[in-house]
Amino acid sequence: MKKEDIIDSILSLYNDLDGNTVEITDDVYKRKSPIYDPPLVGFGDAHDGLFDEYKKTAVIGPWHMSPEEWLPGAETVISVFFPFSEDVRRSNRSGDQPSFEWLYGRIEGQAYIAVFSGKLKELIENNGAAVCVPSIDARFRSFKRGEGLDGYSDARPDTYGSRWSERHAAYVCGLGTFGLSKGLITSRGIAGRFTSLIISDKITPDKRPYSGIYDYCLMCGACAKNCPAGAITIENGKDHILCEKWLNRTAEKYAPRYGCGKCQTGVPCENCIPVKGCTDSASSAG
Numbered sequence: 468m469k470k471e472d473i474i475d476s477i478l479s480l481y482n483d484l485d486g487n488t489v490e491i492t493d494d495v496y497k498r499k500s501p502i503y504d505p506p507l508v509g510f511g512d513a514h515d516g517l518f519d520e521y522k523k524t525a526v527i528g529p530w531h532m533s534p535e536e537w538l539p540g541a542e543t544v545i546s547v548f549f550p551f552s553e554d555v556r557r558s559n560r561s562g563d564q565p566s567f568e569w570l571y572g573r574i575e576g577q578a579y580i581a582v583f584s585g586k587l588k589e590l591i592e593n594n595g596a597a598v599c600v601p602s603i604d605a606r607f608r609s610f611k612r613g614e615g616l617d618g619y620s621d622a623r624p625d626t627y628g629s630r631w632s633e634r635h636a637a638y639v640c641g642l643g644t645f646g647l648s649k650g651l652i653t654s655r656g657i658a659g660r661f662t663s664l665i666i667s668d669k670i671t672p673d674k675r676p677y678s679g680i681y682d683y684c685l686m687c688g689a690c691a692k693n694c695p696a697g698a699i700t701i702e703n704g705k706d707h708i709l710c711e712k713w714l715n716r717t718a719e720k721y722a723p724r725y726g727c728g729k730c731q732t733g734v735p736c737e738n739c740i741p742v743k744g745c746t747d748s749a750s751s752a753g
């Protein structure tokens with residue numbers, strides 16, 4: 468498929484697929500809002516040297532699979548970012564507890580993305596390409612505190628990661644750079660979720676408009692200030708163990724959902740690239 472046709476298919480699927488809705492209560496009135504605004508799409512070369520870099524323990528680790536390992540004959544990686552809507556972001560800007568809309572977006576929103584990814588895979592396959600979606604592939608695993616990484620001598624007890632990092636794939640595809648909170652700051656900000664597809668069609672990669680991994684981050688520390696777990700510092704970045712403990716507490720309180728996102732809302736990078744100057748109200752929120 469051509470790049471333009473894939474982008475058109477993604478936007479059509481976004482418009483047509485059910486499940487991208489959350490119920491909002493404004494005072495006493497209830498109304499429906501989208502969980503996500505229309506997605507951003509980026510294309511990367513499956514042979515990009517960064518995928519070899521990611522296998523280094525100092526970056527991610529050897530357990531991170533390359534596009535070729537996911538899909539023999541891989542040529543292109545497509546990264547898709549779903550920005551949380553204004554309603555979802557605004558609901559989570561105050562207090563130290565996650566809003567209902569944020570929890571719903573985190574869990575039901577992720578289920579929507581999984582269905583979206585499966586449908587997109589089918590559509591591209593029907594046009595003749597082989598496709599792998601790592602996040603819904605049976606080989607996908609995520610790791611906490613080094614558990615499940617026994618075969619890797621370099622894995623430490625504070626190792627958190629997975630066999631495929633959506634944020635790192637998005638970085639390759641030109642969608643954005645990392646922030647202090649370890650999220651990826653895109654042109655629609657940091658608050659949102661990703662999926663990606665690895666395909667056998669060769670498509671011209673997008674040019675990355677950055678060279679450093681933190682180019683879009685102000686290092687302002689607003690995410691650290693917002694973090695109810697004290698898991699982020701300017702000096703050391705994010706402590707995944709402290710973050711996980713806080714998320715576990717939200718899981719006990721809000722089961723079957725969990726989430727937090729205070730480092731992604733009410734911060735200058737919430738829905739824009741702060742180093743380029745933001746005009747939206749969220750840029751000055753919180």
Ligand code: SF4
Binds near residue numbers: 690736741
């Ligand atoms: S809040 Fe500030 S320091 Fe934290 S990721 Fe955003 S721009 Fe970077």
Ligand code: SF4
Binds near residue numbers: 696698727728
């Ligand atoms: S998700 Fe919450 S606990 Fe984890 S780093 Fe962000 S603000 Fe802190």
